[in-house]
Amino acid sequence: MSEEKSLNFIEQIIEEDIANGTHGGRVLTRFPPEPNGYLHIGHAKSICLNFGLALKYNGQTNLRFDDTNPITEDTEYVDSIKQDIQWLGFNWANEFYASDYFEQLYTFACKLIEQGYAYVDDSTSEEIAAMKGTPTEPGKESPYRNRSAAENLDLFTQMREGKFKDGEKVLRAKVDMSAPNMHMRDPIIYRIRHAHHHRTGDTWCIYPMYDFAHGQSDSIEQITHSVCTLEFIPHRPLYDWFIEKLNIFPSHQYEFARLNMTYAIMSKRKLLQLVNENHVTGWDDPRMPTISGLRRRGYTPDSIRQFCEKIGVAKRDNLIDISLLEFCIREELNKTANRVMAVLDPIKLVLANYPDGQVEEMQVENNPEDTTAGSRTVPFSNTLYIEREDFMENPPKKFFRLGVGLAVRLKSAYIVKCDSFEKDADGNVTTVYATYLPESKSGTDNSGLTVKGTIHWVSAQHAATAEVRLYDRLFKVEDVGNAEGDFKDHINPESLTVIQHAYVEPSLLEAKEGTRLQFMRKGYFCVDKDSKPGRPVFNRTVTLKDTWAKESKR
RNA sequence: UGUCCUAUAGUAUAAAGGUAGUACAUCUGAUUUUGGUUCAGACUGUCUAGGUUCGAAUCCUGGUAGGACAACCA
Numbered sequence: 001m002s003e004e005k006s007l008n009f010i011e012q013i014i015e016e017d018i019a020n021g022t023h024g025g026r027v028l029t030r031f032p033p034e035p036n037g038y039l040h041i042g043h044a045k046s047i048c049l050n051f052g053l054a055l056k057y058n059g060q061t062n063l064r065f066d067d068t069n070p071i072t073e074d075t076e077y078v079d080s081i082k083q084d085i086q087w088l089g090f091n092w093a094n095e096f097y098a099s100d101y102f103e104q105l106y107t108f109a110c111k112l113i114e115q116g117y118a119y120v121d122d123s124t125s126e127e128i129a130a131m132k133g134t135p136t137e138p139g140k141e142s143p144y145r146n147r148s149a150a151e152n153l154d155l156f157t158q159m160r161e162g163k164f165k166d167g168e169k170v171l172r173a174k175v176d177m178s179a180p181n182m183h184m185r186d187p188i189i190y191r192i193r194h195a196h197h198h199r200t201g202d203t204w205c206i207y208p209m210y211d212f213a214h215g216q217s218d219s220i221e222q223i224t225h226s227v228c229t230l231e232f233i234p235h236r237p238l239y240d241w242f243i244e245k246l247n248i249f250p251s252h253q254y255e256f257a258r259l260n261m262t263y264a265i266m267s268k269r270k271l272l273q274l275v276n277e278n279h280v281t282g283w284d285d286p287r288m289p290t291i292s293g294l295r296r297r298g299y300t301p302d303s304i305r306q307f308c309e310k311i312g313v314a315k316r317d318n319l320i321d322i323s324l325l326e327f328c329i330r331e332e333l334n335k336t337a338n339r340v341m342a343v344l345d346p347i348k349l350v351l352a353n354y355p356d357g358q359v360e361e362m363q364v365e366n367n368p369e370d371t372t373a374g375s376r377t378v379p380f381s382n383t384l385y386i387e388r389e390d391f392m393e394n395p396p397k398k399f400f401r402l403g404v405g406l407a408v409r410l411k412s413a414y415i416v417k418c419d420s421f422e423k424d425a426d427g428n429v430t431t432v433y434a435t436y437l438p439e440s441k442s443g444t445d446n447s448g449l450t451v452k453g454t455i456h457w458v459s460a461q462h463a464a465t466a467e468v469r470l471y472d473r474l475f476k477v478e479d480v481g482n483a484e485g486d487f488k489d490h491i492n493p494e495s496l497t498v499i500q501h502a503y504v505e506p507s508l509l510e511a512k513e514g515t516r517l518q519f520m521r522k523g524y525f526c527v528d529k530d531s532k533p534g535r536p537v538f539n540r541t542v543t544l545k546d547t548w549a550k551e552s553k554r
Numbered sequence: 555u556g557u558c559c560u561a562u563a564g565u566a567u568a569a570a571g572g573u574a575g576u577a578c579a580u581c582u583g584a585u586u587u588u589g590g591u592u593c594a595g596a597c598u599g600u601c602u603a604g605g606u607u608c609g610a611a612u613c614c615u616g617g618u619a620g621g622a623c624a625a626c627c628a
Contacts, residue, residue, distance in 0.1 A: 006568050006576095034628050069627060125626055132624055136556045139624090170626055180557040182624045191626035210628050233559060234623045255559085262565085268628095310577065312567045314560090317621060321565050324578050334591060369591065400589070409587055442587065454587045521588045548589040 008313040010049070010227060010254055014057055023224045027059025030223050031085070031092070032214065034066045035077035035198075037268040038283040038290045039084045041304070041325070042259040048308035049256070050227055051090040060093035062221055067099045068213045070197035078198070080283070084291040089301045094221075098213045099199045101220055105208045106160065108216055108246050109171060109190060113152045117245050118189065119145055120155040121172050128170070131177070132185055138178035139185045145174065159192055162205045166192050173212075175241065183234050184241070187211055215239040218251035226251050229258040230315065259311065260319045263473035263492075264289045265480050270487055279491060280474075286539050287474045287495050297471065298516055298526030298541030303329040319479055326542045333516060333524045333541070338366040338373060341411065341456040342504040342519040342538075344468055346385035348431040348460065349402075351416060354382035359459070363443065364412040378505050379462040380413050385503045387521075390455045391421065391432050398551070400453030402432060408453040411520065415440035415451055456520045463503035467537045469528065470497040504536070511536055518544075 007015065018025045029050040033043065054061040063085065067073050085092070112118035121128065121144045133139030147155075152171075159169055171190035179185055189212035194205045208216075215238075218226045236253050243250055260266060266289065274280050274288070283290050286297035294304065307328040311320050341364075360380045367373035386402070395403035402408055407417040416434040424430050440447035477483045477490045504519075511517070515527045523543040530537045 007570095008567090012570080032628090036628080066628065072627075128626080129624075134556085134624055137624095138556090167626065182557085185624085188626055193626080207626095209626075214628080230559070231622060232628090234557080237558095257560085310566080314567070316560050316566095318566060321578065324566075327578060330590090339588075339590095368586095368588085398589095411587060413587095415587095445587090451587085453589080456588075518588085518590085521590070544588075544590050546589070551589080 009315070010053065010225070010256065010313060011056070013254060014053060014225060017224070018057065023222075026224055027054055027057040028062070028093075028222060028224045029054050029059065029227060030062040030064050030218065030221065032064045032066045032217075032228075033081050034069070034072070035074060035081060036069070036072040037077060037272060038080050038292055040266055040268075040271065040288075040290045041261065041264075041294065041307075042266040042289075043084075044088060044291060044304050045259045045308050045311065045313075046227070046229070047085060047088060047090060048305055049313055051092075053225065053227070059224075061090070062094045062096055062223070063092035064096040064098065064217060064221070066210070066214060066217075067097050067197070067199060068207050068210065070193060070195040070207065073198055075198050080292065084295075087291065087295060087301055088304060096217070096221065097199060098208075098217050099197060101213070101217055102200060102204055102208070104220060105213060105216055106206075108242075108248075109156065109208070109212065110153060112173065112189075112245060113156060113171075114149050115245065116149055117174050118171055119147050119152050119174055120159070121145070121170050121186075121188075122168070125167065128188070132182065133177070135180075135182060141177050142172070142186070145186070156190075159190070159206050160204075162194070164192055166194055168192060171206075173238075173242070175238075181234055181237055183211070183238050187238060211235060211238050212242065215242055215251065215253070216246070216248070218253075219243055219246075219249040222249050223251045226253045228253060228255055230255050230317075231258075255315065256313050257315055257317055260317070260479075260481060261289065261325070262319060262322045262478045263475045263480065264322060265475070265487060267481075273488075277488075279488065286469070286471050296528065296539065298333075298524060298539055299325075299329050300332055300516075303332045306332070322473065329542055330524070330545070333518065335369050336367075337516045337518045337524055339364075339368070339518045339520050340505055340508060341378065341458055342466070342468070342502055342508070342522065342525075343385040343387055343456070343458050343463075344470075344499055344502045344519075344522060345388040346501075346503050347388045347391060347429055349384045349386045349416070349457065350431055350433050351382045351384070351436045352419065352433055353435045356382055358382065359462075360413075362412050376507055378412070378507070379459045380410075381459045381461055383460040384410070384457040385460055385463060386410075386432070386455055386457050388429065391418070391429060393421070393429065396552075400451075401455060402434070407449070407451050408455050409440070409442075409451050410436075410457050411454050412442045413457070414438070414442070415445075415447060415449055456522075458503045458505050460503075462506050464506050464509045465535065466502050466504045466508065467530075467535065468499040468502040468525070468540070469537065470499065470540045471495065472497075502538075504538075508536060509534065516541070 131140045172186045175184045284292035361377035365375045391402040402418045414436040416436045420433045422431045524541040525538040528537040
């Protein structure tokens with residue numbers, strides 16, 4: 001039973017409504033994106049909330065595109081939004097568009113005019129803004145406010161017929177110019193826009209504003225719980241006012257706090273800027289907080305849903321630690337991703353006493369967390385690549401890796417003891433020499449030796465070359481939204497490191513796009529779409545937790 | 555000098571007048587053929603002042619702090 005789990009405030013409202021028989025216990029939510037950009041993790045929160053509510057209370061969710069502003073919207077966005085919702089694992093009951101309701105909304109507007117609740121205003125936008133007053137001073141009534149219903153109807157008809165240019169006239173609701181709530185000071189509900197709409201084409205040259213489209217669309221669809229973010233709270237009295245004056249289905253609006261995340265931005269406008277100014281490669285750049293970016297980065301739908309579950313829903317402003325998102329993907333991938341060996345920054349390890357030309361196929365388990373994952377073989381020889389950071393010329397105490405005189409286990413192979421090393425002219429270590437203990441072979445070890453460290457490796461002659469893209473957080477500061485100056489000043493110049501020549505075990509040559517793997521001791525990676533035959537490209541989804549890195553920094 | 559929203563560990567989120575709990579983060583220790591995982595433990599909190607009540611994180615009042623609102627955007 002779900003009684004154990006606590007309810008968020010919206011669930012509490014819904015359970016009360018169900019208990020009271022409101023709408024006969026029916027629950028119908030909606031997810032209403034404007035198709036003017038790609039969905040991001042903040043939208044995922046809203047999607048999980050709206051669809052989750054319906055799932056939990058035996059209801060349904062409509063997908064409704066809020067496409068009332070033709071100049072910013074495009075079908076490219078419509079398509080990506082649909083793909084992202086489905087990828088997250090949700091199904092909408094109906095696919096609607098606010099533009100489906102243009103005729104109905106026009107009728108609603110005429111009804112308002114007839115009732116004396118709306119009028120055509122010839123003022124310029126500057127004049128309207130000036131008459132609006134300020135939050136602390138009341139506004140002034142427009143000189144056009146008292147036109148007759150007949151005149152307004154005639155003018156509004158002419159607006160629709162295209163008799164006026166953009167900006168010449170608007171239709172305003174007649175509410176109260178001295179209301180303390182700015183949104184009630186005769187809000188504009190229709191504007192003239194001679195623009196091509198991605199769905200209605202050139203049928204219309206007047207378009208309803210958000211306030212005269214959203215609530216009405218909710219009502220037309222008989223949405224029971226219209227859930228949106230906090231910034232719409234001041235709109236709610238207007239939302240209710242229109243429903244009352246129009247006498248239509250009483251949908252209700254509820255507001256929750258939008259998601260903010262450390263080291264990230266959620267503003268569509270700013271994300272667009274990153275794309276347009278090439279700070280990233282596109283909306284699906286793996287550094288982007290977009291659904292498509294996270295997908296390409298290697299995040300799973302499950303991990304994102306888990307994240308949305310864990311962050312909760314409330315009304316207070318928040319800044320979620322991105323490490324929670326990382327926790328969610330690690331938690332899943334730990335159970336599901338096969339372990340493989342990849343050397344990102346290679347140096348050679350030569351085993352002096354291992355016969356030249358001999359090759360052994362070492363048995364390696366695919367996932368210690370999943371016994372059903374099986375095992376594979378990895379070729380082993382006397383010349384291997386190991387990670388540069390796994391050798392130190394002057395190892396400190398508690399360094400459980402290689403240094404002259406130190407021994408480690410090569411994962412799933414032998415224990416080796418380091419004898420010497422070579423450096424190039426620049427002083428960089430190039431080759432490490434070691435001897436192996438034949439009786440320490442993994443699985444049949446009777447050497448009696450134990451070593452503290454185990455390192456990964458690949459056989460030099462068998463290794464495949466791969467490109468590896470290491471992603472880090474896109475911004476250097478925690479709270480990008482509230483940081484001083486332009487947000488672009490805080491972009492992390494090291495958010496992407498490309499390794500052209502990483503060595504990976506040969507089995508990875510056939511890895512298919514989207515495959516998620518753990519590079520042992522390095523992190524979780526996935527196969528990028530840029531992969532070519534013979535040259536796979538891997539994206540780092542997230543590093544492993546690394547307590548040694550913390551320790552060694554001290 | 556308006557209206558509205560909000561205030562619980564570092565970050566989030568529970569506790570619907572009755573033991574302040576959970577997760578992430580951080581720190582210990584154990585286990586480990588991944589310095590991963592797992593396990594055990596530690597850490598730290600009700601903005602403030604009053605009031606109501608046997609009893610207040612919760613209800614009321616005042617204060618303080620943060621946020622939203624003045625696009626022909628959504």
